[in-house]
Amino acid sequence: MSAVEQERPHAGDEDYDGAEVAGDVLIRFDGVHKSFGPKRILVDMDLAIVKGENFTVMGPSGTGKSVMLRHVVGLLKADQGKVTVDGNDMSTVRREPLRELRSRMGYVFQEAALLNWLSAGDNVALPLRETTDMPEDEIVDRVHEKLALVHVPDTYDKMPSELSGGMKKRVGLARGLITDPEIILYDEPTAGLDPEISSSINHLIREISDRLSVTSLTVTHHMGTVKTVADRVGLLDGGRLHFVSGPEEFLNSTEPRLVRFLGDRLD
Ligand SMILES: Nc1ncnc2c1ncn2[C@@H]1O[C@H](COP(=O)(O)OP(=O)(O)O)[C@@H](O)[C@H]1O
Ligand SMILES: [Mg+2]
Known part of the structure; x- marks a missing residue:
């Protein structure tokens, strides 16, 4: 081990950043910096998510959780450092391989973000119609198969305005899953839902992960999501990840900064 490696933080240290894990790394943040004007959002962020892992990021509002996810799909480019997905640098990858990579990723938006002029079924079908030549x-x-998977089989012909918040969320999930992605990015999947529906969505995410053996990166405000979904979790604060550990260790930590953050959570 080189001197530099020895100085890197390790699991349990406050500054351990989750960069060193065993297994095939599918998503990697390597010294990523991102600012908007004078606002520094990501600061030397490191993270390695291995194949099959469910990694969860907690953090206060406005800390850069959604910005992290947008780097993974290549919607935002790092100012410094790089984000790689299956070895591809997302800032420099060419258009065709980028399309290919994106078809391997599902993005579940914070708001279900359904197009209100399309039926639930047509909303779910959209990524397939846009990225494949699959016969109608x-x-x-x-689409029927995915709507059944998220437990809303009867919504195919319903318009979004006819669906409850929880059902919209499930339809949004089905849309994120429609291309059978290897990687799923969940942006606050339980935001704005009451505790019971949140819990059912968390279990659904876990079920999907176990059944389809996907790799996921979830950003959330909710401890329930961490408990149910996470294999590992970290706190995003000051532009980088801290306290990366298993969910139990994380949620029961006595680190003052983490206790303070978790104490502010409503659930
Ligand atoms: N495209 C953008 N242009 C300018 N500022 C942005 C942009 N996207 C995000 N921000 C800013 O970056 C910060 C982090 O945003 P975001 O990742 O959405 O936070 P959250 O952790 O709540 O998801 C916020 O201050 C937000 O205003
Ligand atoms: Mg956000």
């Missing part, structure tokens, strides 16, 4: 009857079958 196959698309319809696939």
Whole structure:
């Protein structure tokens, strides 16, 4: 081990950043900096998520959680450092491989973000119609299958305005899953939902992860999501991750900064 490696923080240290884990790394943040004007959002962020892992990020509002996710899909580019997905640098990857990579990722937006002029079924079908040449009857079958998977099989012909908040969220999930992605990014999947529906969405995310063996990165405000979904979790604060550990260790930590943050959570 080199002197530099020896100086790197380790699990349990406050500044351990989750950069060193065993297994095939699928998503990597390597010294990522991102600012908007004078606002420094990500500061030398390191993170390595291995294949099959469910990594969760907690952090106060406005700390850069959504910004993190947007780097993974290549919607934002790092100012310094890089984000790689399956070895591809997301700032420099060319258009065709980027399309290919994006088809391997599902993005579940914070607001279900359904197009209100399309039925639930057509909303779910959208990524397939946009990124594949799949025949229409196959698309319809696939949409039914995903709506069943998220436990809202009867919503195919419903308009978004006819659905409850929890149902919209499930339809949004089905849309994120429609391309059978290897990687799913969840942006605050339980934001704005009451505790009971939040809990059912968390269990659904876990079920999807176990059944489809996907790799996921979830950003959340809710401890329930961490408890149910996370294999590892970290706190995003000051532009980088802290206290990266298993969910139990994280939620029961006596580190003052973490206790203070978790104490502010409503759940
Ligand atoms: N495209 C953008 N242009 C300018 N500022 C942005 C942009 N995207 C995010 N920000 C700012 O970056 C900070 C982090 O945003 P965000 O990642 O959305 O926070 P959150 O942790 O709540 O998801 C916020 O201050 C936000 O205003
Ligand atoms: Mg956000």
